[in-house]
Amino acid sequence: xxxxxxxxxxxxxxxxxxxxxxxxxxxxxxxxxxxxxxxxxxxxxxxxxxxxxxxxxxxxxxxxxxxxxxxxxxxxxxxxxxxxxxxxxxxxxxxxxxxxxxxxxxxxxxxxxxxxxxxxxxxxxxxxxxxxxxxxxxxxxxxxxxxxxxxxxxxxxxxxxxxxxxxxxxxxxxxxxxxxxxxxxxxxxxxxxxxxxxxxxxxxxxxxxxxxxxxxxxxxxxxxxxxxxxxxxxxxxxxxxxxxxxxxxxxxxxxxxxxxxxxxxxxxxxxxxxxxxxxxxxxxxxxxxxxxxxxxxxxxxxxxxxxxxxxxxxxxxxxxxxxxxxxxxxxxxxxxxxxxxxxxxxxxxxxxxxxxxxxxxxxxxxxxxxxxxxxxxxxxxxxxxxxxxxxxxxxxxxxxxxxxxxxxxxxxxxxxxxx
Amino acid sequence: xxxxxxxxxxxxxxxxxxxxxxxxxxxxxxxxxxxxxxxxxxxxxxxxxxxxxxxxxxxxxxxxxxxxxxxxxxxxxxxxxxxxxxxxxxxxxxxxxxxxxxxxxxxxxxxxxxxxxxxxxxxxxxxxxxxxxxxxxxxxxxxxxxxxxxxxxxxxxxxxxxxxxxxxxxxxxxxxxxxxxxxxxxxxxxxxxxxxxxxxxxxxxxxxxxxxxxxxxxxxxxxxxxxxxxxxxxxxxxxxxxxxxxxxxxxxxxxxxxxxxxxxxxxxxxxxxxxxxxxxxxxxxxxxxxxxxxxxxxxxxxxxxxxxxxxxxxxxxxxxxxxxxxxxxxxxxxxxxxxxxxxxxxxxxxxxxxxxxxxxxxxxxxxxxxxxxxxxxxxxxxxxxxxxxxxxxxxxxxxxxxxxxxxxxxxxxxxxxxx
Numbered sequence: 001x002x003x004x005x006x007x008x009x010x011x012x013x014x015x016x017x018x019x020x021x022x023x024x025x026x027x028x029x030x031x032x033x034x035x036x037x038x039x040x041x042x043x044x045x046x047x048x049x050x051x052x053x054x055x056x057x058x059x060x061x062x063x064x065x066x067x068x069x070x071x072x073x074x075x076x077x078x079x080x081x082x083x084x085x086x087x088x089x090x091x092x093x094x095x096x097x098x099x100x101x102x103x104x105x106x107x108x109x110x111x112x113x114x115x116x117x118x119x120x121x122x123x124x125x126x127x128x129x130x131x132x133x134x135x136x137x138x139x140x141x142x143x144x145x146x147x148x149x150x151x152x153x154x155x156x157x158x159x160x161x162x163x164x165x166x167x168x169x170x171x172x173x174x175x176x177x178x179x180x181x182x183x184x185x186x187x188x189x190x191x192x193x194x195x196x197x198x199x200x201x202x203x204x205x206x207x208x209x210x211x212x213x214x215x216x217x218x219x220x221x222x223x224x225x226x227x228x229x230x231x232x233x234x235x236x237x238x239x240x241x242x243x244x245x246x247x248x249x250x251x252x253x254x255x256x257x258x259x260x261x262x263x264x265x266x267x268x269x270x271x272x273x274x275x276x277x278x279x280x281x282x283x284x285x286x287x288x289x290x291x292x293x294x295x296x297x298x299x300x301x302x303x304x305x306x307x308x309x310x311x312x313x314x315x316x317x318x319x320x321x322x323x324x325x326x327x328x329x330x331x332x333x334x335x336x337x338x339x340x341x342x343x344x345x346x347x348x349x350x351x352x353x354x355x356x357x358x359x360x361x362x363x364x365x366x367x368x369x370x371x372x373x374x375x376x377x378x379x380x381x382x383x384x385x386x387x388x389x390x391x392x393x394x395x396x397x398x399x400x401x402x403x404x405x406x407x408x409x410x411x412x413x414x415x416x417x418x419x
Numbered sequence: 420x421x422x423x424x425x426x427x428x429x430x431x432x433x434x435x436x437x438x439x440x441x442x443x444x445x446x447x448x449x450x451x452x453x454x455x456x457x458x459x460x461x462x463x464x465x466x467x468x469x470x471x472x473x474x475x476x477x478x479x480x481x482x483x484x485x486x487x488x489x490x491x492x493x494x495x496x497x498x499x500x501x502x503x504x505x506x507x508x509x510x511x512x513x514x515x516x517x518x519x520x521x522x523x524x525x526x527x528x529x530x531x532x533x534x535x536x537x538x539x540x541x542x543x544x545x546x547x548x549x550x551x552x553x554x555x556x557x558x559x560x561x562x563x564x565x566x567x568x569x570x571x572x573x574x575x576x577x578x579x580x581x582x583x584x585x586x587x588x589x590x591x592x593x594x595x596x597x598x599x600x601x602x603x604x605x606x607x608x609x610x611x612x613x614x615x616x617x618x619x620x621x622x623x624x625x626x627x628x629x630x631x632x633x634x635x636x637x638x639x640x641x642x643x644x645x646x647x648x649x650x651x652x653x654x655x656x657x658x659x660x661x662x663x664x665x666x667x668x669x670x671x672x673x674x675x676x677x678x679x680x681x682x683x684x685x686x687x688x689x690x691x692x693x694x695x696x697x698x699x700x701x702x703x704x705x706x707x708x709x710x711x712x713x714x715x716x717x718x719x720x721x722x723x724x725x726x727x728x729x730x731x732x733x734x735x736x737x738x739x740x741x742x743x744x745x746x747x748x749x750x751x752x753x754x755x756x757x758x759x760x761x762x763x764x765x766x767x768x769x770x771x772x773x774x775x776x777x778x779x780x781x782x783x784x785x786x787x788x789x790x791x792x793x794x795x796x797x798x799x800x801x802x803x804x805x806x807x808x809x810x811x812x813x814x815x816x817x818x819x820x821x822x823x824x825x826x827x828x829x830x831x832x833x834x835x836x837x838x
Contacts, residue, residue, distance in 0.1 A: 013456070017633075018442045037467075189531075282705055293776070301723045392574065
C-alpha cells in the first residue's frame with residue numbers, strides 16, 4: 001500500500017517551523033512495512049488543500065495529513081476534506097460532550113466558544129479521540145481512497161498515530177512483516193564504502209543497498225527499494241553479512257544503536273567510567289553523552305577548558321608546557337587527558353584541543369587542526385587530525401573522531417588513536 | 420515568483436533523516452521575499468524525479484532541489500534533470516581538476532574512482548562550485564523554468580545557498596524588498612502572548628501576525644500572509660511597536676539575533692567573562708555558547724559536574740552541604756556558581772543542578788526539578804524551577820531559563836532569578 005504524507009501549514013512553507021511530523025510518521029510507517037511515496041507540505045488554504053488531495057490520491061491510496069484542525073480561522077483542513085469527498089460537516093454531540101469535559105478538567109470555567117467548531121466532523125467520518133487535546137483525528141474513506149487527518153501538534157499527532165492509526169493500518173492493510181538490516185559504520189567516507197561493498201555483489205543485491213551519511217558517519221541499510229518487490233529475509237541477511245565483512249573494523253552496530261550507546265554498553269560491561277576535557281568542541285561531547293538517559297552511571301563529567309588558564313588550573317596542565325608547545329598541541333592534549341582522568345577519578349578520558357575557526361589559524365596550525373588524546377588504564381595516546389568544513393563541521397567531526405577512538409580503545413583495552 | 424522546494428532522498432521517506440534542508444531553504448527564501456508554494460520529498464528514482472519536476476513546474480517557475488548528487492548509484496538527480504530538460508551529461512575537465520585538488524588536500528593518496536561521476540554535469544548547466552564538498556550545485560534554465568540542484572549535505576547546501584543561489588535569485592528575480600519585522604521573546608507562552616498582543620489590534624493588523632515557538636521561546640513575526648497583498652512598511656512597523664510594547668520585559672531582540680548572541684554583545688560591551696557549572700544540562704549550555712564564533716573572548720569554560728565528587732573536587736562545593744541538602748538543591752547550585760566563578764576567574768557564572776529523568780525523581784523533588792543559580796560581581800542568587808516534558812525537553816528548558824536569567828542579570832548589573 002502506498003502512502004503520501006501531507007503536511008498542512010503556512011508556517012512550514014515560511015520555514016519558521018521545522019516539519020518534524022512528516023519524518024516521524026514516515027519512520028513509523030516504514031518500520032511497520034508501509035511505503036511512503038511522497039511527502040508534501042502546502043499552505044493553509046482550502047483551494048490548495050483540495051488540489052493537493054486530488055493530486056496525491058492519483059498516486060497513492062492512503063493520505064495521512066497533519067495540521068489545520070485547530071480552532072482558528074486559518075484551520076481549513078476539515079472543510080477542504082469535505083469539499084474533496086463531497087460531504088457535509090455535522091455537529092457531533094458526543095464529541096462536544098467530550099470537549100466540554102476536557103475544558104472543565106483543565107480548569108476552564110466556561111466553554112471557549114472558539115473551540116465549538118472542533119466538534120464539527122465530516123459526514124460518515126470515523127472520529128479518533130484525541131486524549132491530549134481538542135482536535136479529534138478523522139478517518140474518511142471512499143472508493144478505495146483513505147484519508148486520515150491528524151492534528152499538527154506533535155504530541156497529539158504522535159499519540160493518535162500510535163494508539164489509533166497504526167493498529168488500524170496494520171490490521172486492515174498489511175500483508176507481511178517487512179525485512180531489513182542495518183550496518184552502522186564510523187571512520188570511512190561514503191564513496192570508499194560504496195567501492196568496497198558493491199564489488200562482488202550482483203545488480204539485484206546492490207539494489208538492496210542504501211547509504212545514509214549522518215553527522216559524519218555512514219549507515220548502510222539493506223532493504224527492498226521503495227519501488228521494488230520485497231526481498232526475502234535470507235537475501236537481506238546475506239547482503240548484510242557481505243557488507244559487514246567488507247567494512248570490518250568500522251562497524252560499530254548491526255542494530256539501531258548510536259555510537260555513544262555502543263560505548264555506553266562497553267563501559268557498563270567493564271564497570272568503568274569516562275571523563276572528558278574539551279577545548280575546541282566546547283561541551284559538544286559532554287552534551288552528546290548526557291543526551292543518553294542513564295549516562296550518569298558511567299560519565300563522571302568534563303572540563304570545558306576554553307581559557308588556557310582552565311587547562312592549567314583545573315586539569316593540572318603545566319603552564320610551561322602550554323607556553324612551550326602552545327595550547328593546541330599533542331603534548332597539551334595528552335596532559336589534558338591525564339588531568340581529566342585524575343580530576344574526575346575516571347578510568348578513561350578523552351581530551352581535545354584545536355582550532356575550530358573561523359579565526360585563530362596559522363600556517364603551521366591551520367583552522368581544522370585538532371589534537372585528540374585518549375587516556376586509559378595506565379596509558380595514554382594522542383594524535384593530530386586535520387578536519388575540513390566550517391566551525392560547526394570541524395567541531396562535529398572532532399567529536400565523532402574522539403568517540404571513534406574511544407570505541408576502538410575500549411575494544412582494544414588500551415588507548416588507540418589510529419583509525 | 421513562486422518556488423517549490425523538492426527534497427530528493429529515500430532516507431527522508433523512510434524517516435531516517437529529518438528533512439531540515441527544506442525548512443532552512445524555505446526560511447531563507449521567505450526572508451528574501453520569495454513565496455514557497457509547496458515542499459515535496461520524493462525517492463531517489465529517476466522516474467519519480469522526472470515526474471515530480473513536471474508536476475512542480477506546472478505550479479511554479481523555480482524549483483530548488485536538494486539531494487541525490489552524491490557519488491553512489493542511488494544518486495540519480497542529475498540524470499533525471501537531464502532527462503526532464505532533454506540534455507546530455509558532459510564531463511567537466513575543470514571541475515574534475517578541482518575534485519582532484521580537493522581529495523589531495525584532505526589526504527587521499529589516490530583519487531576515489533567513484534567520485535569521478537561528480538565531474539559530470541548537464542549540458543549548458545551553470546556550475547556552482549562547492550567549497551565544502553565534492554558535489555557541485557547546478558543551475559539549469561529553459562523556457563522560463565529554473566531548476567537549481569544542491570547537494571543534500573546540510574553544510575554544503577547552506578554554503579551554496581547563501582554564497583551562490585540567494586544572490587542570484589535576488590539579482591535576477593526580486594522586484595522589491597519584502598517588509599517584515601520580528602520581535603523575539605523569552606519567558607512567555609504562545610497563548611499568553613497572543614492574548615496580550617491581539618487585544619487592541621484591528622482584524623487587518625492581526626492578520627499580519629505569526630507566532631513561531633522554537634526551543635521554548637516565541638518569535639512574533641509581522642509580515643504579509645503568503646496569499647495576501649503585501650503590507651506597507653509603515654503598517655508593519657506600527658504593529659511591531661504595539662507587539663514589543665505589550666511584551667515589554669520579555670523582548671530580547673528586534674532582529675534575527677539569538678538570545679546567546681545578545682548575551683555575547685552585553686558581555687563584550689562590559690568587557691566581562693562567563694563560566695558555567697552544569698549538572699543536569701551536561702554541557703548543553705557550554706555547547707550553545709561555543710557554537711558562536713568568537714565566544715572564546717568572553718567564555719572561560721565550564722565544569723560538567725555529573726558525578727557528585729566533581730562538584731566538591733573541582734567546584735569546591737562543601738561535601739557536607741551536598742550530604743545535608745542533596746546534590747539537587749538551591750544551596751548546592753549557589754555553591755557551584757561561586758565555585759565556577761572562582762575556578763575560571765570569571766565575572767559571571769551560571770550553575771544548574773536538577774533531575775532530567777527518566778529516573779531519579781522523588782516525591783519531594785520530582786523529575787523536572789531544577790535549581791539554577793547566577794553569580795555576578797559580589798553577589799549570587801538561586802531559585803527552584805519545575806520543568807515539564809521528557810529528558811531532552813527538561814534539559815533544553817533548563818538551558819533556556821538559565822540564559823534568560825543571565826540576560827536579565829546583565830541588564831540589571833547584578834544576579835536576578837525572577838523572570
